Every structure is written in structure tokens, then in C-alpha cells.
Amino acid sequence: MFSGAQISLYPMTGDFVGVIVGALGALDPYRDRLRVETDDISTLLVGPPEVLFPAMRDLFAAASRTSVHCVLSAAISRGCPGEPDDAICNSTQFDGPIPPLTERHAAALAAVATAPELGVHAVAQLSLYVMGQGDHMDEIYGSIGFLKASGTFERSKHFATKLSGDAGALFSTLEQAFCRFGPPQGHVTIDLTVSANSPSLG
Structure with missing residues (x-):
């Protein structure tokens, strides 16, 4: 099964090139397990979710530690x-039959509870889409129930859910929502925006 992400990193500083280039080293431990393709709009990361989400997490955390x-x-x-x-x-x-929603919910919460703490506070908004299944709303509601219990839930928004917390727990929550909800071989997507050090918080 194909899995991946088109990502774009935006440091709000005149030295955005320096911040991005400096943060790219965070991807080095994952490069042998990812396919990475960059153009002038975005970078494609292709690989399994258990590599994909930590790679995005560490890239974002490295850039955010600059305090911009x-x-x-x-x-x-x-x-x-x-x-x-x-x-x-x-x-x-994604091996084997899909467990009941209650089991997946519990497993997702257990995974978030063991997430590493990175010392980078972030906020995120996401929309999760389960494609082409008659029970897709059950899966979406199951995901929303997990998000609300995850410890990173901040509030519901129009068309999205807002999360906040340490980047370790935040990206673990995103990974669990992506992997645990929707059929194992089905088409699932997340539209994601993550932010750190926003002046709006001042």
C-alpha cells in the first residue's frame, strides 16, 4: 500500500532558508526508510506511517527550536x-482484520501516552477523510472520539479539529488517527496545519 505526505515548511523569518536547511538534518535518521522528493512547491515523503510521522515531527521540532x-x-x-x-x-x-472501534480507540490512547516529550509546544488543525466506505462516518466519529480523549484536543472548529500540546504527543496523536481509523487497506487522508511560536499567542 502507498503512504506518504506532501509537506511544506514555512519559517516566518528573513532567514527562512537557514532555518529550513538547518532543520533538514533531522530527517537524516529516517532517509534510509523514506523516499524524499523535493520541488519548488513541496517535499514528498513516501514511507510507512511509523517512519513518516516521526520524520515530520522531528523536522518541525528542529525548525521550531529556533524560536521563530x-x-x-x-x-x-x-x-x-x-x-x-x-x-x-x-x-x-495494517495487517489482519480490522479490530472493533473500542479496541482501536484504547490502543491509540496507549500509544499517545508513551510518546516522547520534545519540549516544543505546538498547535495543529486537521481534517481526516475516510474515502469510499459506507461506514465512513462511524470511522470519522471514532477518530473524533479518540482525538477528544487524547490529551491534545483543544476544540472543534468548522471543517477541522484543533489540537495543542508537546510536539511528541501531537504527532503521535496524528499518527494514531491516521492509522487506527478507516479500513486497513482503504484510502484515508489528513489535511494538516501545524504551528509553533505564533505571535498570535502573545
């Missing part, structure tokens, strides 16, 4: 019928 306002925008997808399977995306997370 940083935004990460991402379109994240798995199981897209328009993409070929890619061996680099192989993951055990």
Missing part, C-alpha cells in the same frame, strides 16, 4: 487508488 514562528502544511494519504504500491511503505500496522 514555524508552520508545517501537509497533505497525508494512505491507500490512494491512483498510486502504485511501493515496497518502502510496507507496514505491519
Whole structure:
């Protein structure tokens, strides 16, 4: 199954090139397990979710530690019928039959509870889409229930859910929402914006 993300990192500073280039080293531990393609609009990261989300987390945290306002925008997808399977995306997370929602909810909460603390506070808004399934609303409501119990939930917004917290817990919450809800081989996408050091908080 194909899984990946188109990401763009925006440091709000005149030295945005320096911040981005400096943060790219955070991807080095993941490069042997990701396919990375960059153009003038975004960077494509292709790989299994258990590599993809920590890589995005560490890139964003590295940029945010400069204390400038940083935004990460991402379109994240798995199981897209328009993409070929890619061996680099192989993951055990989608093996076997799908467990009941209550079991997935509990497993997702347990995973977030063990997330590393990075010392970077961030906020995020996400919209999760489960494609082409008759029970897709059950899966979306299941995801929303998990998000509200995750410890990172801030509030519901029009068309999105807002999260806040340490970047470790935040990206773990995003990974669990992406992997645990929707059919294992189905098409699931997340539209994501993450922000740190915003002057709006001052």
C-alpha cells in the first residue's frame, strides 16, 4: 500500500532558508526508510506511517527550536487508488482484520501516552477523510472520539479539529488517527496545519 505526505515548511523569518536547511538534518535518521522528493512547491515523503510521522515531527521540532514562528502544511494519504504500491511503505500496522472501534480507540490512547516529550509546544488543525466506505462516518466519529480523549484536543472548529500540546504527543496523536481509523487497506487522508511560536499567542 502507498503512504506518504506532501509537506511544506514555512519559517516566518528573513532567514527562512537557514532555518529550513538547518532543520533538514533531522530527517537524516529516517532517509534510509523514506523516499524524499523535493520541488519548488513541496517535499514528498513516501514511507510507512511509523517512519513518516516521526520524520515530520522531528523536522518541525528542529525548525521550531529556533524560536521563530514555524508552520508545517501537509497533505497525508494512505491507500490512494491512483498510486502504485511501493515496497518502502510496507507496514505491519495494517495487517489482519480490522479490530472493533473500542479496541482501536484504547490502543491509540496507549500509544499517545508513551510518546516522547520534545519540549516544543505546538498547535495543529486537521481534517481526516475516510474515502469510499459506507461506514465512513462511524470511522470519522471514532477518530473524533479518540482525538477528544487524547490529551491534545483543544476544540472543534468548522471543517477541522484543533489540537495543542508537546510536539511528541501531537504527532503521535496524528499518527494514531491516521492509522487506527478507516479500513486497513482503504484510502484515508489528513489535511494538516501545524504551528509553533505564533505571535498570535502573545
